[in-house]
Amino acid sequence: MKNDVLREALDYALYIGYRHIDTALSYGNEVEIGDVVESRIKHGTVKRKDLFITTKIPPVYLGYKDCLESAEKSLDNLKLNYVDMLLIHHPCGNPNRGDGNLKPLDKNGGRELASYDILRTWNAMEKLVGENRTVHIGLSNCQPTVINKIWKAAKIKPSNLQLECHAYLQQNELGKLCADKGIIMTSYGVLGAMARPDQSGNKPVLLDDPVIKEISSRMNRTPGEVLLNFVAQLNRGILPKSQTKVRLKQNIDVLGWSLSQEDVKLIKNLGRNVKYFDFPWAKNHPDYVPNEPF
Numbered sequence: 001m002k003n004d005v006l007r008e009a010l011d012y013a014l015y016i017g018y019r020h021i022d023t024a025l026s027y028g029n030e031v032e033i034g035d036v037v038e039s040r041i042k043h044g045t046v047k048r049k050d051l052f053i054t055t056k057i058p059p060v061y062l063g064y065k066d067c068l069e070s071a072e073k074s075l076d077n078l079k080l081n082y083v084d085m086l087l088i089h090h091p092c093g094n095p096n097r098g099d100g101n102l103k104p105l106d107k108n109g110g111r112e113l114a115s116y117d118i119l120r121t122w123n124a125m126e127k128l129v130g131e132n133r134t135v136h137i138g139l140s141n142c143q144p145t146v147i148n149k150i151w152k153a154a155k156i157k158p159s160n161l162q163l164e165c166h167a168y169l170q171q172n173e174l175g176k177l178c179a180d181k182g183i184i185m186t187s188y189g190v191l192g193a194m195a196r197p198d199q200s201g202n203k204p205v206l207l208d209d210p211v212i213k214e215i216s217s218r219m220n221r222t223p224g225e226v227l228l229n230f231v232a233q234l235n236r237g238i239l240p241k242s243q244t245k246v247r248l249k250q251n252i253d254v255l256g257w258s259l260s261q262e263d264v265k266l267i268k269n270l271g272r273n274v275k276y277f278d279f280p281w282a283k284n285h286p287d288y289v290p291n292e293p294f
Contacts, residue, residue: 002029009243010036014046017252022162022188022239023078024056024089025070026102030077038079053078054162056089056140057125060096060104062116067124071133085160086125086134090141091118092285111281118146118287119153126156136160141279143292144177151181162239163294164189167230167267168206168274173293175234186237191224193276203274211270215263228254230267 006029010021014036021037023030037053040046055078061070071086094104095114106112125137138160139147151157161178165171165187178185192206206212207223216223224247231238232255240251259267282288 002032005243006032007036009248011040012245013248013252014040016249018248019046019050020052020054022054022186024058024087025061025074025077026056026058026089030055030074034077034079048080052084053080054085054087054160055083056087057121058102059090059092059094060102062088062091062093062118062121063096064120064124066096067121068128071128075133082132083134085136085138086128087138087140087160087162088118088121088125088142090279090282091139091143091146092279092282092287110284113281113285115286118150122150122154126154129156138162138183141277141282141294143289143294144174145289145292146287147174147177147181147183157181158183160184160186162186162188164193164275164277165231165234165236166190166192166206167209167212167227167270168192168204168272169276170234170268170271171293172271175236184237186239187231188239189276190231190238190240191227203276204272206274209270211266215259215266219259219263221257222250225250225254226259226263226267229257229259230264233259233264 010033021033023033037051041048055074057067057070061067075081075083093114093116095112097104104112128134129137136159137156138158139150140162142161147158147161161174161183163171163174163185165185166189175185206227212223212226216226219226228238228240228251242248242251
């Protein structure tokens, strides 16, 4: 979401009690978010200390200096002195051409790739913690090999892993890895990422799954509410996304009730490793590890 659509949705979300805002430099909406947050704080309807704001370093800025500059750009956009969580958006890098292009293409029209020393990137993230530009640092869309590499070398351990997770992709391996290390897992695409243009026609529509529809009908809940509640009951953070007031209200109320253990078991049986966010360009990257989840 961008522009006035985002401003209206975020303003209403803050009004009804949302306090976690997830964004990224590559989303192109940090300025709008900063405007709304600044206005709410100025008018005394929300306090900065009550918000938890996450943003991310894009793959073109994984160089040490670039990472620092990317964080400062995000802070300027957001009109903040600090964010609560700063994530590496994706560990597979793209070259920084110096022109602000966050998705550079090669001569064949594919994403141009570049390798970075991810540990140096992490050093930059740690520096940002030391400079009070972020409270926490973490990872997104990372495979176990990368997570373990950073964990072993880090002075400040990653505290969060954000990745695609839903009833069809329950991320049990990464869930165990995070639990063992005390990393909080946050899930995006919980409803199956229906708005994604790269969702191919042969992938099942999660919201139309007959098991989900039966449970939602029986419980007088929407399929979306059922899917959000399921992932929450896996002890994972959830990132609901909507621009409509009705859906925003339904989503924030999703933790006020629980699926039965029988229904949780039914949904767990739906796991089939369906990934809607494929990142096909990353699979050609030299740092990508085939057959590892992310």
